[in-house]
Amino acid sequence: MLVPAASPTLTAEAILDRIQQHAGAAYLNGRVDHGDPVAEVSPEALPALFPALRDDQELKLEQLVDVTAVHWPLDVGREFQVLWQFRSLTNNLFARVTARLSDGGSVASATATYASALYLEREVFDLFGIGFTGHPNLKRILLPEGYEGHPLRKEYPVEGPTFPEDAHRNDLVGQLDPDDFWADVDKANGA
Amino acid sequence: MTVVSGVADARMDLERGSGDNMILNMGPQHPSTHGVLRLVIELDGEEVRRCDADMGYLHRGVEKLLEVHDYRGGITLTDRMDYTSGPSNNMAYLMAIEKLMGITDDIPLRARYLRTAVAELSRLAAHHIWLGTHGLDIGAMSAFLWSLREREKILYLFEEACGARLTTSFMRVGGTGPHDVGDQWLDNVEAFLNGYTLDEIDALLTENEVFIERTRDVGLITQEQALSYGLTGPVIRGSGIAWDLRKAQPYAAYDLVDFEVPVFTEGDVYARYLVRLNEMYQSKRIIGQCVEALRDLPLDAPSNVDLPQVVPPDIGRVPVDMEAMINHFKLVMHGVQPPPGESYFGIENPKGELGFYFVSDGTGMPYRCHVRSPSFVNLSIIEEISVGSLIADVVAIIGSVDIVLGEVDR
Numbered sequence: 001m002l003v004p005a006a007s008p009t010l011t012a013e014a015i016l017d018r019i020q021q022h023a024g025a026a027y028l029n030g031r032v033d034h035g036d037p038v039a040e041v042s043p044e045a046l047p048a049l050f051p052a053l054r055d056d057q058e059l060k061l062e063q064l065v066d067v068t069a070v071h072w073p074l075d076v077g078r079e080f081q082v083l084w085q086f087r088s089l090t091n092n093l094f095a096r097v098t099a100r101l102s103d104g105g106s107v108a109s110a111t112a113t114y115a116s117a118l119y120l121e122r123e124v125f126d127l128f129g130i131g132f133t134g135h136p137n138l139k140r141i142l143l144p145e146g147y148e149g150h151p152l153r154k155e156y157p158v159e160g161p162t163f164p165e166d167a168h169r170n171d172l173v174g175q176l177d178p179d180d181f182w183a184d185v186d187k188a189n190g191a
Numbered sequence: 192m193t194v195v196s197g198v199a200d201a202r203m204d205l206e207r208g209s210g211d212n213m214i215l216n217m218g219p220q221h222p223s224t225h226g227v228l229r230l231v232i233e234l235d236g237e238e239v240r241r242c243d244a245d246m247g248y249l250h251r252g253v254e255k256l257l258e259v260h261d262y263r264g265g266i267t268l269t270d271r272m273d274y275t276s277g278p279s280n281n282m283a284y285l286m287a288i289e290k291l292m293g294i295t296d297d298i299p300l301r302a303r304y305l306r307t308a309v310a311e312l313s314r315l316a317a318h319h320i321w322l323g324t325h326g327l328d329i330g331a332m333s334a335f336l337w338s339l340r341e342r343e344k345i346l347y348l349f350e351e352a353c354g355a356r357l358t359t360s361f362m363r364v365g366g367t368g369p370h371d372v373g374d375q376w377l378d379n380v381e382a383f384l385n386g387y388t389l390d391e392i393d394a395l396l397t398e399n400e401v402f403i404e405r406t407r408d409v410g411l412i413t414q415e416q417a418l419s420y421g422l423t424g425p426v427i428r429g430s431g432i433a434w435d436l437r438k439a440q441p442y443a444a445y446d447l448v449d450f451e452v453p454v455f456t457e458g459d460v461y462a463r464y465l466v467r468l469n470e471m472y473q474s475k476r477i478i479g480q481c482v483e484a485l486r487d488l489p490l491d492a493p494s495n496v497d498l499p500q501v502v503p504p505d506i507g508r509v510p511v512d513m514e515a516m517i518n519h520f521k522l523v524m525h526g527v528q529p530p531p532g533e534s535y536f537g538i539e540n541p542k543g544e545l546g547f548y549f550v551s552d553g554t555g556m557p558y559r560c561h562v563r564s565p566s567f568v569n570l571s572i573i574e575e576i577s578v579g580s581l582i583a584d585v586v587a588i589i590g591s592v593d594i595v596l597g598e599v600d601r
Contacts (some may be wrong), residue, residue: 001456002414002432004439034290034534062418065568066535068561070550085535085548085563089418089434096535116421119571127254142247142600151255158259 002090009091010058012037018059019095022052036094043099043107047134050113053086053095061086061095064114067121069128073154079103080130084110106131109138127152212240215582219248223328223586226596230573230589234582242577242585244570249600257560261526262288265560266360272562273598275320276313276541278349278361282306286442287536287547288364291529294496295442301485301494302366303444308380308481309352309361310443310538311474316345317541318471325464325590326396329405334395344383352376364527365502366495377482384479389471397468406461410576410588413458420572423565424543425470426592429463431456436539448480460591467593501527526555535563542566542593562601566594 010018015037016030026045031038041049053061066085073079078100086095101107109132110117121132122141129150132138140147149156218229227248233241253272257265269284270277289295323338346356353361353370362368396402412422417430427434435452437445453469455462495502503522504515531553537546543565550559569592577585 001454002434004432004434006439033532034293036535038533063421065421065423065537065544066546066548066561066563068548068563070559083548085546089432089439092439114421115416115419115575116568116571119567120421123567140247142250144247151252156255158255 004089005092008093010093015059015093015095018056019049019053019097022056023049033096036096038096038098040098040100043101043105046099046110047108049097050108050110053097054113058091059093059095060088060090061093062089063087064110064116064120067110067117067124069124069130069152071128071152071154075100077102080105080128082107082124082130101130104129106133108133109135111135126150129153211235217585219245224589224596225324225594226599228570228589228594228596228599230577230585232577232582232585237581237583239577239580239582239585242574244574246570246596246599249596251601253601254560254562257557259556261555262364262529262557263526265557266363267358270358270360271597272564272601273317273540273542273545273566273595274357275595276317277355277357277359278309278353279313279317279538279540280545281359281361282310282443283536283538283540283545284547285362285364286538287534287549288527288529290536291532291534291549291551292364292501292527293530294365294498294501297496297498299366299493299496300444301371301488301492302362302496304447304481304484304488305367305372305494306362307444307448308478308485309349311477311481312345312348312380314541315471315474315478316342316349318467318474319345321467321541321590321593322392322396322471325587325593326392326402328586328590329402331396331399331402334392337392337395341387341389344387348376348380348383351379363495363502365498366493368495368502371494374486377485380478380482384475384482387475389468393468396464403461405584405587406464406591407457407459409460409580409584410591411458412572412576416572416575417458420575421568422543422572424539424541424569424593425463425466426543426569426572428452428454429466429591430458436537436544442536442538444481444484445477447484448477450477460587463591463593528553528555537563540565542595542598543569545598564598564601566596566598567601570594570599 012032016039019039020027023041023045026042028040053059065087068083070081080101081098083096083098109121121135124130125138126140126142127150213234215232215234217232218224219227229245231243232239253268256268266281269280273280319338319342323335326334349359350356352372353359362370412430414430417427417432433452433454438452450473453466455465499518504518508515509519529551531551533550535546535548537544545565546563548561549557552558577588
């Protein structure tokens with residue numbers, strides 16, 4: 001039976017230090033945000049970083065809790081911020097690792113280390129169009145196959161791409177002539 | 192992406208099947224998939240060789256919609272995700288905003304106790320749905336009827352507190368909002384607790400030989416799998432991992448109440464059944480303590496944080512007090528405006544860890560809001576553990592993982 005630590009065994013700063021040691025030169029910056037350690041790394045470091053974070057005995061980030069992304073279309077060249085959120089149940093720790101990449105880019109998949117990435121990365125691929133190299137089954141998950149576009153990108157309209165432009169126009173209301181309508185009804189009834 | 196084309200072929204293979212194997216489509220309208228989940232199952236006789244989950248039939252784009260609603264408007268979207276425990280979802284959302292604003296520590300005690308009580312009531316309601324339908328899937332009809340009878344009483348309590356049974360939109364950022372409850376509600380909760388019993392359902396299922404035969408050693412999840420698949424909630428506690436956010440990182444009033452976290456090590460469907468059943472007894476304990484604590488608080492104890500930029504002023508003051516009118520106007524027009532930044536907060540929902548990740552640009556609407564849905568992550572294990580089991584056991588496995596498709600698809 002695995003009994004978690006009652007309180008975090010490392011401070012947020014110590015967690016960032018450990019991540020920095022594993023990422024080496026790829027570690028770009030780290031900060032403590034709302035009490036959570038947030039480390040930004042360059043994407044090349046990720047394939048080695050995932051197993052290192054899991055196997056580090058002091059960190060033991062056993063669970064990849066969440067993978068998601070944020071779209072910053074004005075930040076040309078690094079439009080996507082992908083983030084991985086980890087938890088250590090044994091040591092009661094939380095950490096967030098982020099990486100920036102350009103539109104149309106890909107990052108390494110975490111599926112070899114964390115099986116939870118199987119679904120979570122497919123969701124990010126589906127809704128943002130970010131590729132994950134090494135994912136065994138990267139296809140849409142929430143939207144149907146063959147769907148065009150990635151809805152969580154900022155340029156994607158909330159109403160959807162096929163929403164008729166004149167759907168809100170009030171002047172269309174009342175265009176139907178009631179006499180024509182009832183004539184059609186009578187015709188349909190064979191009168 | 193180049194990866195995609197290869198995958199489409201793999202899907203075709205699955206639908207053709209290999210050799211004499213049969214492909215069975217379970218769902219999206221199958222009663223035991225608990226919603227609109229479709230499982231494409233490759234069968235060799237009665238044994239499952241491959242299982243591929245297809246979801247998204249209920250996808251409403253909640254994350255996109257949250258980006259165009261102000262923080263208060265988003266509350267109504269959250270209880271439509273896991274509709275079996277609406278108030279609990281509302282609270283996860285609100286507490287994530289409070290963390291983003293840095294006012295978590297300022298929430299008054301009254302609101303904290305009320306949130307804990309309501310979260311546990313919704314845990315009971317959600318577990319009653321699970322208990323009933325799980326029994327029903329395996330063939331125990333009476334448990335379903337008795338279970339939903341108890342749930343109905345909880346929904347009446349929600350209705351009395353906030354006017355709605357399922358889509359509660361309970362409470363607001365900074366405290367209880369306009370939903371503070373009176374002594375009458377506390378009396379009713381106490382009356383409910385006094386009359387509440389799980390014993391008859393317990394007696395129907397726990398020692399039932401047919402039920403045990405159907406659930407023991409079925410759908411085994413090892414500790415390694417539970418960690419790797421990111422499982423949370425009762426599913427991970429059925430595999431011998433005593434992880435519960437209510438204990439590990441207490442929020443609301445969970446550090447002030449006394450309760451235990453039931454853990455079972457077997458990792459099968461029966462262990463997950465026992466975890467949830469025991470959790471329900473603990474929930475009853477927590478609610479009782481919260482009601483007592485709420486009674487002990489003075490009648491005029493604040494239930495909302497004292498910040499005019501977060502909580503609207505008393506409506507009686509608005510027409511006569513210039514400052515109150517300005518605050519009211521600002522809140523109605525612009526809503527709550529967290530400072531720019533990002534934060535993630537997760538709570539222990541009945542299904543597992545429900546988390547909200549917010550990016551704020553300083554305006555009244557989130558720049559980005561991501562929902563970490565426990566059902567979605569927990570569902571991924573089904574593809575692995577149903578391989579090698581019998582087709583009838585897949586039904587038991589889905590029931591034991593306890594997913595809500597409204598939350599899987601969002």
